[in-house]
Amino acid sequence: MSVITPERTETPSAAPRGQLHIQTVGRLREMIMNGVLPPGARLREVQLCGALGVSRTPVREALRTLAAEGLVDLLPNKSVVVARLRAPDIVHLYRVFGALEGLAGELACARVTADEIAEIGRLLSEMVDLHAKADRTGYMAINHAIHRRVVEISANPILEAQWRTLLPRVERARALANLDRDRWSAALFEHSKMFAALAGRDGPLLNRLTREHFLNGLPSTTAQAERAAEGPTG
Template sequence: MQNSDIDAGLTPPPLMPKVERQRLHDTVVEHIRRFIVEGALEPGKKLNERELCETLGISRTPLREALKVLAAEGLIEIEPNRGASVSKMSEAEMREMFELMSGLEAFSGELAAERMTAAELGEIKALHYAMLACRAQNDLAGYYSRNQAIHDKINEAARNSALRQTYLSLNRRLQAMRFRSNFQTPKWDSAIHDHDEMLKALEARDGKRLSAILRQHLLDKRDAVLQVQSREDAAAVKLKA
């Protein structure tokens, strides 16, 4: 009884340190993920822990925790006694993953056109116009973040949790390549045209039309990425020769 009375009077330990630690963890993961997506850390590049710690102003413990998360997402590879490096997909893997994503996005669009609320459509419109403003300023990073938010909101509006989880998992691995697909101005402008058509289909609640646009949009991105990769591989061969 006495021990119970003592236990009942104990003050629970403060939770703030755990919250702050989790916030740091999430922030580090997001920063490194952005480095990979925007090409600051290129596919195949070996990660220098000391440099990353200095850049982010952190110790090695939160960095290594973040690297484990990114490894689970497939963005980096960690080898015993060799450290971590940015994952690099083969051409076959790129083709397969973009083909799968084209199907996921197409299905998302079909469901979203039916289930999306007026408020959600308004949010997508606002993102669309902000994305156009970034294009006018040649701000690829700003354009891409809004572009991805649009795709994400369409997927969210599908209201299918199984589809949502599969989409998020695959999209993490494709984000860097989706970013690279806009390196050429004609490809970037073509993507803008696709988004104009997506918005029209959403406003008309035309799920079949939106599905077809999204599927082709992703397949076009696949082709653009493979073209960029082919040129980079050819340039690398020349340098070695």
């Protein structure tokens, strides 16, 4: 199992404890999402403290938060490793998350305003441009914004809470799917159909298309996860 020593980043300015916790979680989450801390990597508190410029307390608390999100595993020997993406887990995750987003889409269709439709349409146009430029990072940011707005428009706080709980694991898996150029292009086309359903306020159709969108991404995502699992563990 490899031990990762990330490069030192800029030391954060003094901040209230709650804000420091949020910053530390965000930076570690980004390092996991971007592959700086790859699956299976062992995380040592002392090294993370040095890299992030913070004390052990915010690092320890951040690791507990990331464990609750499913991004790291806390092992019985008190060591911490970046969680591996396992194909069976991704299948279960996508089915549940697709159902949540499908329901959110159906609820949103009953509430969405003309201004909100125009807003999401502009985001979709940005996503098309980013795809043409092969800008995966920018594309994923806009993709997230579109999905988040639909969930927000659904105005169901219980649904949104569950969605946010699962989101970090889904975003990590979704990034794998878009490593496949063909799947990336297909996903963009699916987004255009989903937007048309939203603009037409066809809730049942958007529900179905959203579920299919996640299921269609499974073969590529699980294949990428299996390839990553075959890599060396150090």
